[in-house]
Amino acid sequence: MKFLLITLITQLPDPLTGVRPTATERFRDVIDTAVLAEELGFDGYGVGERHERPFISSSPPVVLSHVAARTSRIRLFTAVTTLALLDPVRAFEDYSTLDHLSGGRLELIIGKGNGAAQRTLYHVTPEDQWDRNREAYELFRQLWRSDRVTWSGRYRPPLVDAETWPRPLQQPIRVWHGSATSRESVDLAARYGDPLFSANVSNPIEPYAELIDHYRERWAHYGHDPADALVGAGTAGYYAARTSQEAIKTWQPIFEARQEAFRRIGVEPVFTSVEDAVERSSALVGSPQQIIEKVQRYHERFGHEVIHLHADRDGLTAEQHRETLALFQSDIAPALRSLIPSRPFPGSPS
Template sequence: MEIGISMFGDLAYNDAIKTFYPAGQRIQEILEEIKLADEVGLDVFGIGEHHRPDFAVSSPEIMLAAAATITKNIKLTSSVTVLSSTDPVRTYQNFSTVDLISNGRAEITVGRGSFTESFPLFGYDLHDYNGLFAEKLDLLLAINKNERITWKGRFRPPLTDQQVLPRASNNRLDVWVAVGGTPQSILRAARLGLPLIIAIIGGIPIQFKSLFELYKQEYINAGHDPAQMKLATHSHGLIGENGQELSDRYFPYYAAQMNRIGKDRGWAPYTKDQFEGGRSKDGALFIGDVNQVVDKILYHQELFGLTRFLLHVDVGAPSHKDLMKTIELLGTKVAPAVKKALA
């Protein structure tokens, strides 16, 4: 089982001057965090794409290219690339370049996007939300399989015997599909035989078990080899020496970010009871000490049959110190304990 971290590059808000901290500062911190994740033996690092003032990163592949030069072993993936509002040809070229820089460590994780700012920014109509993703995934997979491509769709000009270069190290990239729990998206990933990652960031995780079972059954029905099946989850978390002390200190940052997003989406204010419920065994948050996080990862692995777990660590912009501590503990304490238990 692979264990790693993901980030969005959340920016802390400075109440004194009513603005977010500089993106440049956060980007430099992320690079330090990626380097440490590699040094402590974590398997995967993922970075997301956003186009809002409260996030530092809009181009995952540029961050991953920088990370490739300061790491040796860790896999580098987007988390996610909003494929619906980008060009699959350019996406493949960018990630194949990261793959060459990193000597074969790049992956792509594609999704439809839970934030929609990229659609008007790049000239796409939200009414085409589903159609854009399906068509662009089809093109990306065709490019990943073939150096020369002839293809026609609705949303971009056709390609006629075009050569797409450079090619990835082994002439292909692993392409994961990230979903929030939509059965249609899960069925598509299963039928295509693509690795699946489900974001479990709220509610009761056991409710997602049926979705994993749906994927497994459809994957096998489509004729794919069960031994090649890859399943992952992505959940919010933070790790400290003292779980309750960390929780009490982190809650205001976490709640502030949930409320910023919730204001746009009509959510009720986020409460401490919700937070503590999420930290319980049956909740979705991995916020606590080493033992709490180990136990919860093992519980989720048993529930879903995971081959990968990503701890999403920077919601609400916890301090760089807390993030470095989380990465250190995840790599040196949590991951070895989980892998020993599974062995």
């Protein structure tokens, strides 16, 4: 199994102290955590893309370029690239450049994106967002693979024998499709033989499992070898300690503060207590052995080879954050790598 840390770069008050970091402090923390992730042995580091508060992750290529300069081995992910909002030509130019700056360590997770405010900002509607995502991806895919492209579509001007520069380093790049609630992203991934990354954050396991089942069904429908399907999945939170009692004691006030924050903005949480979240959500909270067993249970349903953990401290002290990530790599990751085989990332020996 492979392990990523992912951040959406929220700019929120610390759930325990109430202190809101500046944008500069948040970006510095994102970069420092990426360096720590490589130091500890994580396989990848991902940066999301959002264009509305409380997120400041509107420019993942810029952030990941800085991560690329500060690291040398770790794979760099977008989580997700919101192609439904973007001009695919501009997106290609940014990510082709980043592909070179990172030495070919880039992987994309694409999706339509979430949030009414960012749809309004980019003049995208709920009715056309999936068509925009599909069309943008199809053009992006052509641009990455072909030196000259002739194309026409609905949402941007046509291209006639167009050249785009720089040409990318990786040929082709691996593109994952982010999946949360809709079959459209699942079908698009299966149609093109691309891997799927399930959000697996907000709800219990079954809605995500059903979408992954549908992905595998459509994968076969489009004539791909079932053995080649590749799935990743998110987690709703992470905190490991030597005992489950210690882990829950530390994570409970953080969980409760986040629950209250959801309620203040009118979102009723799905999981009613910390015990409910540990039992029914994908949150990995407990002793190393408990976390290993939980990931195995999810793997039995998903068949996934990659998982992500939240990169942010989210109420932990810097020392607690480092310690729990180090514990994951020392006591959890080796067992899961042994129990759940995974294919190598592009350009990696294992």
